[in-house]
Amino acid sequence: MGVIHTCPTLYFFTFEEVARLAEYVSRMPRHVSEELRGWRWSEPPLLHTSAVYLSFSDVSYGVCPTGRDVYLRRVARVKSQVLPPEVEVGYVVHAAYSAAVASAKMLALAGVATGQDFIDSMRARFEEFIHGLYASQRWGLTREEVFKTAWPVWDHASVIFGGALERGRAKRLSGDSLAAYVAPFHVEYPVEGYRLGLTQGYVDALLPPAVPVEIKVGAAAHWHRVELAAYALALEATLHTPVDFGVLVYVQPEPFHYYYAVVPIGDSLRLEFAEARDRKARLVESGVDPGAPEKCSKQCPYYHYCEVAGAGRLGGAAVLPQRRLRLGEKGREGGGGAASGGLHSGGGAGGGSERQGPGQGG
Template identity: 30%
Template sequence: MIRRVRGGFSTGSRAFPGFSGADDEGVLIGLETSQWLVEALILRRVMFRSIRRLYELARADPVDPELRGWSWDRLPLKPRAYLNLGVSEIASKYCETRRDIWLRRKTGARAEPTEPILTGRLIHDAISLALKETAKLLINNTEPYTAYQILSEKWRKLNPPKGYEKTVEKTYKATLITILGEAMYEKLVNETPQPVAYSEYRVDGTPLGMSQNLSVDVISDSVIIDFKTGAPRDFHKLSITGYALALEAAYETPRDYGLLIYINNPEDPRITYKPVYISNTLRRLFIEERDNIIDMLLEDAEPPKDLNCQPTCPLHGACNK
């Protein structure tokens, strides 16, 4: 039996540092190789237990069928125009006036590489590498513990810039441990240690006016997982919502839950997570943002500058010419 203790979890005889949580979010820190199996199984339980806590929300506020992705051929989901929009364009409201989208689409402005963008790319590459490497070994029936021993140092292949080594290593190993923990769980329960997560999952968002080549960070046990850097923002939930709608349109199966995972601080990486119920409210907000962007681009009216524009914006230079 696993129970929560201060600073971690206990199996009844000892505590394992590195995991703490709250009712609606949690923190994962310190992944020790020597404890990889126990921590992997705990990690799976903690993160996906947080999803189960959302079931009550789903029962109290079930998704309206007209807001499911498979209702793409009628309002309110049917788009006013098909502009091949990306989920990130619709969901990322860092620029409150959406001038960033207008500049890219209408003037061809290119984003400048910034520290947050670099960090995000490195994290994405580390996660992708871990998922691909584990899949190769698990498909060949390699034991999960053996797979960890073989793969634990392969993050070095990414050759991260100086100062980002810890971020890449921890992101890679956290992903490795999570997937191998799930594989061990599947082996113990179903005797099939096959990979149960899919990275960079491609889905066609065309029916909803989005790109035909959307890429979902990770799908695991039907849960949509999206990785973020920086401070949590309410609109981050919209990215998971957009992917859910696209997946529902493509496969006509419900997608109700997501998990936002934040990875920050290159010097001392910290991983936090937040479960998301993809509610009616989030679905309406996403569609409203999509429609507003479509109207802005069709009307060809240049939006004003965001009064809260930050120098870290990758289009700051183009916006202030």
């Protein structure tokens, strides 16, 4: 288990925070078996032998114990029409986070003079952001609810990055150096998954040198760690550098606060990923509906479909004709899947990091 921390700043990852985190993990014990490094993807146990390529969230998402969500998305091609509010809230948090970081980098590059000017400019940009966000989708949430969820994230980013900009100015930094000092990380970093049997994903943030960060809304769950391991393995396979730790940031929108866990990506999480990947790939290959568990979470993106609309909890024989599976399905997550409506599903109910519709449930 990772260590749980509450932290006033480790969410927006200024230069000082990244350095502090690096020092912290340098003291943590680590052991990863060589055969479980991502760069050993071409040999068991990481070897992917199926023709089915799943998304990062398909593999790790743990809200449906039977994996019926994967069946509905990948085989039956069901698009979840009515999303739980938690999924939408998660999406808003992610969207606000990404846009706030991007705005902060732009303002730092543009040469904003003072921390206060920076904060004022960030706040001025919020209106445009929230208008675009609300216009981008049909929401179950009201405009006010979207606003109330996004604003604390945005405003907090303004203050944290504004302080960093002030410190960077004091060090006589400017241009790209200043932007790198204010926000020395990437959001929605693309992660190639094909070597490990996955489609392309997008980790919420990547800190230097190679620390994946996932942002989740709501309660902590074990599958968040498995998802982090999937990103770590895929990064290792691509970058050929060890990724021994990741960070999970848990955001509670109301009242707004957050905490984080530093997660060692050890052997057991790596093996859990490989087992889940193989099991869910077999499920899709079989084309058979695994049926519903005894009890379904209301946070599942398919809750309305399975439980409320009475679309069947039976499982067993496939209800729909099996579709031809595309080999090596790639592209943006959810492409061809159930819910490619454009939302990046949020952490709470859906968690997840693929740029996809919230119904993806990742």
